[in-house]
Amino acid sequence: MINRRRFLQVSGAAVVAGSTLAGCGDGGTAGGGAKASGDLKLPTYKPFAGLQPDLPGAESGLEPGFLRFPANATASVKAPPLKNAVTALTETFATPPPPMGSNPMWQALNQALGAELKLTIGTDPGYPEKFATLLASDSLPDLMWLPPNQGIPNIGPMLEAKFQDLTKYLSGDAVLEYPNLAALKPASWRTAVVNGKIWGAPIPSTPFGQVMMGNPRTWEKVGGLQSANAEEFFAKCKELSNGTNYALEPAIINMLHMFGEWFGAPNGWRVNADRSLTHLYETENYRAAVEYAAKLWAAKVFYPDLNLADATPKTVNGQIAAQVVVGPRATADFRALDPTLFVDTLIPFGHDGKAKPVYDMGYGTVGFTPFKQTDEGRIRELLALMDYLSAPFGTKEYLQKNFGVEGQQYQLDAQKNPVLTKAGTQQAPGLVSALTIMTSPESVIFNPAFPDDTRKIHATEQKLLEFAMRNPTAGTYSDTSSKVGPKLTAAFRDTIVDIVTGRQKIGAYDEALKRWKSGGGDKMRGEFAAVLPAGVPVTGS
């Protein structure tokens, strides 16, 4: 099997460069979209007051931490939201759930909602095809999850033609009628704005991006994973690589993402003083990172099989010392394999020990869920449903959606944390995944079995935030990017991997960059620059 992880996005940047569609631009072709988006009044932000996290969150993106599940979950919704059945297209990132008819958890949710929630569950990959066929067939479900990164083209015109403009129900104080939607942050809402209109409730996910994690038992021999500069890291890697043991997983592009942060490469695009944009690939910083990666490869510190599907077991048993994961909360993946192991997260450092590193934040949401065009009564009913399903962590509705019914799908452990029962583990994962990809509250850190992990992750996040950089184009939209971006990125990366693994010389970098620019890179730059929000700061270098 081809290792897909290897091709992961370099950064949140690439999410946009690749195929963003959610955004407040209008494709950069017709004027006015960016301005209209600027004029739009985002929904008023009113955090949920009913709960105090053990570790506070912050506007910067810091996620609140809960050491245990709040006792006596409070209700955040006054009445069941539905009177009529609702259909929805969503996607599961877990194994598909048992169908509604034989899934008591789903039935219990329907009961709580007041009517049936009929989900059409797509899988990954394959979702864009499912989306496109449903759209073409003109028999749209009431709700359709719209992912920001799967290459669905022409978002603006599509939304205008087939979906409901929700601006007047959500803009400004209007959102206060739906308190759980009002508890979503403005940064999240921005990703649900296209052509200056709000098209659905955003689906927040962790705002953090990729990090490198290492097994502390392995790194102990060389004084730990944290390093002061790139040379020190190189020396440690070399020392750890011998026989069948290697320092780094062979996910070249992901590793390059980390090195790029040490060399000060921007998150996707750099905003210059004159408000022009420079792409990551065009910077000397990224080029230096590529050369550094080639040096590491030549020193044989990468696990040699580029097709390795999943490095996690090898990191746990020490064969590989470090790998790149989706974000600082991924420590749980390693705990799942070895409950005694808490992996270390590398905090970016300046390549020479002096320069300020950057840490690339992620996209922050998984898109939004637009409604099929309908009348006001139905719109309000659907909004009430979204409000219910976006209930914050710790509420009754959150429990119902994620854990089901006490005594059936979950039980409380000694610390009063909900734990899925055997029935729960069968009924919940596929259903919960399908529900949370289309509706979600703001994210929290919660590791019920290991409360101390929550503390440590919270501390790590604060350190990462010191270097945080957001992609300046996040939440905007370039037509060229969604059409040819993924292809251009893939072609450029092929050359990069060749250079790192010694199959091509560094000179090939410039040719590949030329191809990237003429193939659409320059056009993307123009489109993104045209809709660059005024609030985005000039990138400090």
Next chain:
Amino acid sequence: MRPIWKESPSPAYQAIKAVVLGGFALAIVVPILVVVSTSLASDQDIIDAGGYVLWPSHPTVKAYQTLFSGGLMGRAIMVSVFVTLVGTAIALAVTIALAYATSRPVLFGRPVLLMVLFTLLFAPGIIPMFLVVKQFGLLDSLWSLILPGALGAFNFVVLRTFFMNVPGELLESARIDGASDFMILRKIIMPLSKAVIAVVGLFYAVGFWNAFFNALLYLNDTSKWPVQVILRTYVLQGKSLSADQLGVEPLPQPQSLQMAVVVVALVPIAMVYPFLQRHFTKGVITGAVKG
């Protein structure tokens, strides 16, 4: 002196042959062994081996128990078996009938029909297919997995070519004896073409068994999903490009569970091969040496 091909081969040559062929055999057997072993491995085995396991030291069937506990897998196997059996039967019936009709020069309008059939070699787009399936009211029905694939242009061409090689005199004499077209097809053509029908049947069966994309598009009810869709969700889960970009952290399935799904998806169709292999070789070498 005896000709060279009657000499018994030298031991050295024998040894080289054994090594080379043994190497090939290993290259085929080891991956299958790894799949089966990993499916039977305990969590500890997998961590110790860092992923795939060659031989589990603490074998367990836990993965299979988990797999079948939800009821999803059992149902999916039934669906796949139904689609494969019924689909293959229908596809063979349709293809044989059409191939026979177009192989006889007497059919009215044959050139036009052949032109139309020629277009079948080109796959239609996803959306036109979806619209047709929808208009026939086949959405969310298992027939949507069977009927659109019931006539494979390639298989049709293979069968038709074979039927055309049956001597016309045979059919003429049958007709003189009063046989109808149906009788000729059943009593003469089909017995003569057993090998090629078996091969085409196998192609169809494997195609139906392996198909997953139509199921993704046409079936909204997860209880009707065939094995391959389940297999895909288990194995690809957590490795998807989009999940990672989005910062979604799907719980990765244990490697043992993934491999157990592979075994479950592999075994039924692999069991068909031994029964058809006899015909398969015959079908493939048909025309190689006529004697």
